[in-house]
Amino acid sequence: MTPDTGTVGFLGLGAMGLPMAVNLARAGFDVLAWNRGRSPLEAAAAAGCRIADSPEQVAAAAPVVLTMLPDLPQVIALLDGPGGLRSGRPVMDTLVVMGTVSPVAVRILAEKLRPQGITVVDAPVSGGVTGARDATLSIMAGGPAEAVARIRPCLEAMGSTVRRLGDTGAGSLAKACNQLVVAGTLVALAEAVLLGERGGLEPAALLDVLAGGLASSEVLAQKRHHLAEGDFTPSGPARYLHKDLGFVLDSAADEGVTLPLSTTVAGLYAAVEAQGLGDLDNSVVLDLLRGSSPDSPHLTKD
Template identity: 40%
Template sequence: MSSKPIGFIGLGIMGAPMAKNLLEAGFKLIGYNRSPEPLETFIGHGGKRAESPQAVAERADVVITCLSDTDAVREVVQGSDGVLNGIGEDTTYIDMSTISPTATEDLAEAVTDAGGNMLDAPISGGEQGAIEGSLSIMIGGDPEELDAQRDVLNVLGDRITHCGPSGAGQTTKACNQILVAAQATAVSEALVFAQRAGADLEAVIEAISGGAASCWTLENRASRMIEGNFDPGFFASYQYKDLRIASDAGEAFGAPMPQTSVTHELYKAMENTGRGSDDSSGVIQVLEDLAGEQARKD
């Protein structure tokens, strides 16, 4: 069993299996979550409870957050009972949420001023990747600090990439989400077109999966999409949030994002039509609304 105590804040659809994997790897974990049910499950797996983010940081050498958005991370880190009030000399803070790159740079500076070290380490791979410990982890921050925490990160992911200084992990994650959302939208558009043209949807998927059009969404979500199965592996509302982060960052850095802008509007439509809790591949429903017909297999 590792003697390095780890704090874990955010035991949601991604954080819960990640924390479970760390516990099973022998790490001592102290957890905090705003809602009580996931925390009880965490305790059932062997974790210890803390009453606040500050209390987590006071008891841990490494503090990990996996939260919903930039505001949530700021509150957990900089709030009145936040992580900053509890970290000690050389505490490492690892944020595995997907948040603004510029906000991350500000947080890293605040953590350094408090005597700690920060890595931004957003993740890709969805719920299944979190369960299997096969996430892709994009790291921003000091490479020596990354090396010091590889024993922790290796439990959570099988592709760990140092992308640059603080904020670079979040920039890389924004690039990831731009591509993932574009895939889901393109597959949706193709399937709705195939439906309107009278093609066999299963045959279309099989035919184009073996060529240049092959992509993760086509291989892992297309069959579910034409079944109308949108059980979430990654919430559409989170994709909407991530695209907003990417669009805002594009504006800040002067990068043109015409396709991302359109994709962002489609996910906004998902949110506004009450589909934010569907899987992100459920964006096909917005295209179906526009076509007036569902793309479903017989």
């Protein structure tokens, strides 16, 4: 699919989805977008997207429909609900799931939709809001080779790294591995800050030193401000990482693999969620380790 071969549907214009849809339009694609809230639709229209009144309208015009939604239940609700993607007379034949979802569940969805003539490609992304804005996302695709090849131009309009990892579910498994590394690194950084500050080190100075050596990482670069200043205004809510770590453990159980670090880190993010901190930045695990309560002066809630 190229900019001159048809309409591309896009559902879900959140913090990631809106800039992704905008980048598709800027690359010349005819983007027909839908979102439950009105404000992002106005922003998308101003950037060159066309606006649909319902998912049904998207599927009636676009053979390829991309979704950027929090989890698979939201995708399924838009498939089967009133005015959904499968209502009316859809021309949609390829559904691209770009949110972070369960590898096991997306394979089941693909098996369910295949007899109905719909191919499911899972293509989760990594790179955060910055990568979505700059079209530098890393996109991990899973699905039939011909289906991934067909949508590759769309994916390349949103990301600088696009890789097919295997059949449907493989992209989501790769994203689970990605989230394992992100969460493990965040916890390691939080523990380093805690250990350092208890020994009299300034968190900002410690993180500068770590960033200049082998401990440097993209996680450290993006989360340095949060960890150094205790400002947990969300750039990536902790509740999403908690969800994603559940997919890590589910996949480990499905594959018969024991992951001690993942189990520990998942327990920490479950505690973050249980303490009511899930809407704060995922680096708030530092405050959990400090033993802070939700009304800690370290937390920035507004």
